[in-house]
Amino acid sequence: AAGVIQSPRHLIKEKRETATLKCYPIPRHDTVYWYQQGPGQDPQFLISFYEKMQSDKGSIPDRFSAQQFSDYHSELNMSSLELGDSALYFCASSHRGQGAYGYTFGSGTRLTVV
Amino acid sequence: GQQLNQSPQSMFIQEGEDVSMNCTSSSIFNTWLWYKQDPGEGPVLLIALYKAGELTSNGRLTAQFGITRKDSFLNISASIPSDVGIYFCAGRAQGGSQGNLIFGKGTKLSVKP
DSSP: OOOOEEEOSEEEEOTTOOEEEEEEOOTTOOEEEEEEEOTTOOOEEEEEEETTEEEEEOSOOTTEEEEEOTTSOEEEEEOSOOGGGOEEEEEEEEOTTSGGGGOEEOOOEEEEEO | OOOEEEEOSEEEEOTTOOEEEEEEESSOEEEEEEEEEOTTSOOEEEEEEOSTTOEEEETTEEEEEOTTSSEEEEEEOSOOGGGOEEEEEEEEETTSOSSOOEEOOOEEEEEOO
16 A cells, blocks of 8 residues: 655755755545654654645744645755754654544654754 | 653563553543554554543554543553564644644663563
């Protein structure tokens, strides 16, 4: 079965650079969530989109922005990168109404800021 | 913000042992979920619980939604080496967003040397 696809899997950037992470949800899933997981930490919710509109916002820095496109894929844009942004970034997708069983995580993008 | 207290933080297992971990919250949760995460991978859903008192099994895994709706536990029976990993509880608080989850800090399962 198709899963949530994230790209790239690994990314190395320098401080103050920008990065764009991409997420392709499971087909027919209409909701995308972004999480950040620091080393040895639990995932922290950043932002979510339902039907291309922002549906909820968590601890996302102002330097970050995200959007969901007409094909339901989502991009997380990160600017003025800081060392502390180094983390695993997970995307998850679901179909509203399917509850947690439809809530599938991708394998993540490991961002390293040097 | 809301927090989940997950314990223990880490534990060592010997093959064949039963394992138990739990999560508590200061507020009421409508949904409790248990995930397993392997290194460098995304969390994988193990069990989802939707009603207070609900007891659900998935193979050797059993989880319960506490009747107070403020806690949940996960049991793993007859552990095997591939059970090693990090287990997270997660949930949706009453009145919270439909989507985003609050995660516990995780329980790291390792094999006894």
